[in-house]
Amino acid sequence: MAKNDLIIRVAGEGGEGIISTGDFIAAACARAGLEVYTFKTFPAEIRGGYAMYQIRTSPDRVYNQGDTFDVFCAFNGEAYEANKHLLTPGTAFVYDYPGGDFEPDAIPEGVHAYPIPMSKTAKEMKSYRSKNMVAMGALSVLFNISEVTLKQVLTKKFGKKGEEILNFNLQAFEKGRELALALNKTDAWRVADPAPPKDVIVISGNDAAGLGALLGGLEFFAAYPITPATEIAKYVATHLPKLGGTLVQAEDEIASIGQVLGASYAGKRSMTSTSGPGLALMTEMLGMASMSETPVMLVNVQRGGPSTGLPTKHEQSDLFLALHGAHGDAARIVLSVEDVKDCIDMTVDALNLAEEYQSPVILLSDGSLAFSTQTVPRPKPGDFKIVRRKMWDGEGTYKRYAITDDGISPMVDPGTPGGMHIATGLEHTETGAPSFKGEVHEQMLDKRFDKIKPLVDRYHPAEVDGEGEADVGIITWGSTIGVAREAVARLRAEGYKVKGFYPKLMWPMQVAQYEAFGATCKKILVPEVNYQGQLSHFIRAETSLNPIPFTIYSGMPFTPIQMIDKVKEIL
Numbered sequence: 001m002a003k004n005d006l007i008i009r010v011a012g013e014g015g016e017g018i019i020s021t022g023d024f025i026a027a028a029c030a031r032a033g034l035e036v037y038t039f040k041t042f043p044a045e046i047r048g049g050y051a052m053y054q055i056r057t058s059p060d061r062v063y064n065q066g067d068t069f070d071v072f073c074a075f076n077g078e079a080y081e082a083n084k085h086l087l088t089p090g091t092a093f094v095y096d097y098p099g100g101d102f103e104p105d106a107i108p109e110g111v112h113a114y115p116i117p118m119s120k121t122a123k124e125m126k127s128y129r130s131k132n133m134v135a136m137g138a139l140s141v142l143f144n145i146s147e148v149t150l151k152q153v154l155t156k157k158f159g160k161k162g163e164e165i166l167n168f169n170l171q172a173f174e175k176g177r178e179l180a181l182a183l184n185k186t187d188a189w190r191v192a193d194p195a196p197p198k199d200v201i202v203i204s205g206n207d208a209a210g211l212g213a214l215l216g217g218l219e220f221f222a223a224y225p226i227t228p229a230t231e232i233a234k235y236v237a238t239h240l241p242k243l244g245g246t247l248v249q250a251e252d253e254i255a256s257i258g259q260v261l262g263a264s265y266a267g268k269r270s271m272t273s274t275s276g277p278g279l280a281l282m283t284e285m286l287g288m289a290s291m292s293e294t295p296v297m298l299v300n301v302q303r304g305g306p307s308t309g310l311p312t313k314h315e316q317s318d319l320f321l322a323l324h325g326a327h328g329d330a331a332r333i334v335l336s337v338e339d340v341k342d343c344i345d346m347t348v349d350a351l352n353l354a355e356e357y358q359s360p361v362i363l364l365s366d367g368s369l370a371f372s373t374q375t376v377p378r379p380k381p382g383d384f385k386i387v388r389r390k391m392w393d394g395e396g397t398y399k400r401y402a403i404t405d406d407g408i409s410p411m412v413d414p415g416t417p418g419g420m421h422i423a424t425g426l427e428h429t430e431t432g433a434p435s436f437k438g439e440v441h442e443q444m445l446d447k448r449f450d451k452i453k454p455l456v457d458r459y460h461p462a463e464v465d466g467e468g469e470a471d472v473g474i475i476t477w478g479s480t481i482g483v484a485r486e487a488v489a490r491l492r493a494e495g496y497k498v499k500g501f502y503p504k505l506m507w508p509m510q511v512a513q514y515e516a517f518g519a520t521c522k523k524i525l526v527p528e529v530n531y532q533g534q535l536s537h538f539i540r541a542e543t544s545l546n547p548i549p550f551t552i553y554s555g556m557p558f559t560p561i562q563m564i565d566k567v568k569e570i571l
């Protein structure tokens, strides 16, 4: 496959403005009509530690962060040490020298080296904070990143910090350009020329989930901050009140899910967002939502676990918890997103499903997607259907848990005349009256599980990537799907018979679709970023397939080459 994308990695000390530099370059590429996919990782400490930002840009759609970088910009020695093994022939290496805190080893043969005295220049300007803008100016010249759009985004962000800071940074940007112009460019790397502008937004997975919530008619959000989910609540807090909704910051995750339950019982479309440790705390209330058939939606942004684990690192290891967390048989619906566009669309779906099926809905995102920014077609409110909960028509005697054909019972807003009832966590009869009779428990468990079963055929089917028979079928989920897409395409281009299967409705499981896919593949490989092979476990438990688990758990997402090499190994 001809390479028509460019991957730039910027790395240095948290606090040196790595993230801003990356964000500006990504925004400039998007404004130039190019597709972008960014990935960033930063330390759990609030200051200091290794921060890295990677931009992949192309005139065509990009689905993941790529195998490695084409251009590497090192702000300090720690970043250089962490990445020098990736400086292979053909790559370009921009680094803070002379005057930085390190001197690189001998530049490997074939690596294009560009020393830029970033720190020294910033110090001479008496504006150390502007070191990153010196670097950005140099990158703009060396790799054809539009100077105009970089200045626009720089001005937009730093303009808010006052005239002096803005001017320091504009000067630093210019200095960086001059320093690079004085160098002899020997590599061929360049950002593609501007394409016709598209009506897109460049947005992070977390902001996209917040936007999806608003487009999905959210009315109440209970928040408790936790990395890497906090930005969802921040986004909603900024915009929901303008739309007449309410966001409350609770004292902890248990209070958050309790407030969501209460607001939903009161008739409001409600949600919260959290990460693994928070989801663990919420499971008892999720059981209450399942038992009382109260619509509840939560976005769980997975991080390295268990316990406090790795707050800023990537993992998809909450599937066990999401699918079955809670004591007893607690029915719920679980969805997982692939990319930033899904974070918008499927947050709307999740709110609609909670309301329609009167069930807890958990939407699984993950750490790399939370902070990844991607180009997404600009969504418009009219694009989305809002599904309302089934309401009592006021006829006859009201029974909150009436047995109906589809298992969905009519709800009422509290205070509705004739609509008084008990919404209880105790097992109960159709009227909600507590009951401990065996036959009632059987009837109501059947009801709570049967009502969501039709989803396996009603929700979007899992995507099958490829036709006919295959030697290897790759089944994966979450943001790992984006990596599989590229691995499948590259393997096919090399003549391998490989297909992909990308489920997004994780529970109830679309078993027939897994079986149909498995019947066309000699081997099934299940790559996922967790230790136990959690999806493999459910495939073995729920289907006749016998997948080969392929797990990594380094706090980083897969790269396409890792999957490609694994497929070749098992073949």
Ligand code: COA
Binding pocket: 013, 014, 015, 016, 017, 018, 019, 020, 021, 042, 043, 044, 045, 046, 047, 048, 051, 129, 130, 131, 132, 133, 158, 161, 165, 169, 227, 311, 312
């Ligand atoms: N001139 C002036 N200000 C600049 C600048 C420049 N040239 N370059 C960056 N800045 C500002 C940025 O605007 C930002 O300020 P803001 O937050 O008010 O926008 C700040 O400096 C940090 O810069 P940024 O580029 O966003 O990040 P960074 O690359 O310096 O990395 C992080 C900093 C991301 C490591 C750190 O800010 C962080 O977020 N740490 C917390 C990590 C975490 O969540 N831990 C888990 C806890 S459980």
